[in-house]
Amino acid sequence: MRLLVALGGNAIKQAHEEGTPEEQFANCKTTTTLMAEIVSRMSEKDRLIITHGNGPQAGNLLVQQDVGKDHVPPQTMDIVGAMTQGQIGYMLQQTLLNFLKDRGLKVPVAAVVNQVLVNEDDPEFFGDAASKPVGNFLTEEEAKQLQREHPEYIVKKVKPKGERAWRRTVPSPDPIANIGSEGIKRMVDAGIIVIASGGGGIPVVLDENGHYKGVEAVIDKDLAGERLAEVVNADVFLILTDVEKAKLNFGKPNEEEVGAITLSEARKYLAGGHFLAGSMGPKVKACIRFLEWGGKKAIITSLDKAVEALKDKTGTRIIPG
Ligand code: ADP
Numbered sequence: 001m002r003l004l005v006a007l008g009g010n011a012i013k014q015a016h017e018e019g020t021p022e023e024q025f026a027n028c029k030t031t032t033t034l035m036a037e038i039v040s041r042m043s044e045k046d047r048l049i050i051t052h053g054n055g056p057q058a059g060n061l062l063v064q065q066d067v068g069k070d071h072v073p074p075q076t077m078d079i080v081g082a083m084t085q086g087q088i089g090y091m092l093q094q095t096l097l098n099f100l101k102d103r104g105l106k107v108p109v110a111a112v113v114n115q116v117l118v119n120e121d122d123p124e125f126f127g128d129a130a131s132k133p134v135g136n137f138l139t140e141e142e143a144k145q146l147q148r149e150h151p152e153y154i155v156k157k158v159k160p161k162g163e164r165a166w167r168r169t170v171p172s173p174d175p176i177a178n179i180g181s182e183g184i185k186r187m188v189d190a191g192i193i194v195i196a197s198g199g200g201g202i203p204v205v206l207d208e209n210g211h212y213k214g215v216e217a218v219i220d221k222d223l224a225g226e227r228l229a230e231v232v233n234a235d236v237f238l239i240l241t242d243v244e245k246a247k248l249n250f251g252k253p254n255e256e257e258v259g260a261i262t263l264s265e266a267r268k269y270l271a272g273g274h275f276l277a278g279s280m281g282p283k284v285k286a287c288i289r290f291l292e293w294g295g296k297k298a299i300i301t302s303l304d305k306a307v308e309a310l311k312d313k314t315g316t317r318i319i320p321g
């Protein structure tokens with residue numbers, strides 16, 4: 001069995017935390033203890049592949065670029081993405097290796113920096129279609145100031161109420177392919193636990209010479225994780241977030257948890273607008289793509305329910321049909 005796990009934001013930083021190294025290492029430990037437990041139940045032929053988000057870390061790093069710009073040149077968003085792949089890859093790799101060591105398991109762990117191809121013509125790059133908010137929440141005054149300093153930015157009101165309701169918003173194009181996928185596949189085949197496509201991957205487009213070029217965008221990590229699942233031939237795609245199950249009529253009095261469902265039911269619920277864009281929507285969409293490609297099972301659940309969900313006891317489980 002080949003298992004690809006996509007770790008949500010809370011696997012590395014809890015919403016109420018600031019993101020100190022201590023906090024982040026503590027969360028990584030909780031996450032990788034679990035990964036080590038999963039590995040300890042695996043047979044020699046089984047494989048674990050890990051991907052993760054980077055929203056809070058990239059947000060903090062972008063603030064550092066801005067605050068430090070009079071001392072050191074600010075780096076572009078693609079480079080910030082690469083930096084967070086290294087940062088989070090390191091923390092997950094170290095804590096996972098330590099837990100594997102404690103269990104006497106000698107499985108190598110590698111974190112790779114990798115790019116994900118997007119289409120220059122993706123609708124997210126045009127007009128003010130960009131949908132992914134990044135960086136700090138701003139007041140209306142601060143938003144206007146940022147817009148004056150950077151006329152090329154898209155600054156949007158992202159909350160209906162509140163004083164700090166504005167944020168810089170960047171395109172979130174659909175991932176097409178994982179670049180360097182052959183290398184990742186060979187590592188996985190060789191028995192290495194690979195951490196890849198972090199933060200949805202570094203977004204790149206092809207220039208007029210057919211060369212890769214970084215762009216200012218943020219790819220959804222669940223949709224990019226699904227592309228990675230295809231590359232490594234995953235059987236099971238496990239998305240770990242902060243809710244045990246996806247819900248129908250989310251937030252309404254008739255809210256209802258989704259347990260085991262078929263692909264066609266998942267398609268119907270997604271089309272019915274039950275899952276919000278930018279959070280649960282892309283997760284369910286990623287699961288649907290995975291099963292359409294030929295995956296056997298896609299699961300959405302919380303970090304602490306991962307093992308139970310793999311045993312079919314909880315979580316939203318989507319199977320072909
Ligand atoms: P992650 O960092 O794990 O990707 P997200 O915040 O992007 O986390 O997605 C998880 C969130 O999706 C939940 O905390 C919940 O607020 C939201 N959500 C949106 N629609 C639904 C739904 N239909 N059922 C459950 N949660 C939903």
Ligand code: MG
Nearest residue numbers: 008053278279
């Ligand atoms: Mg998310």
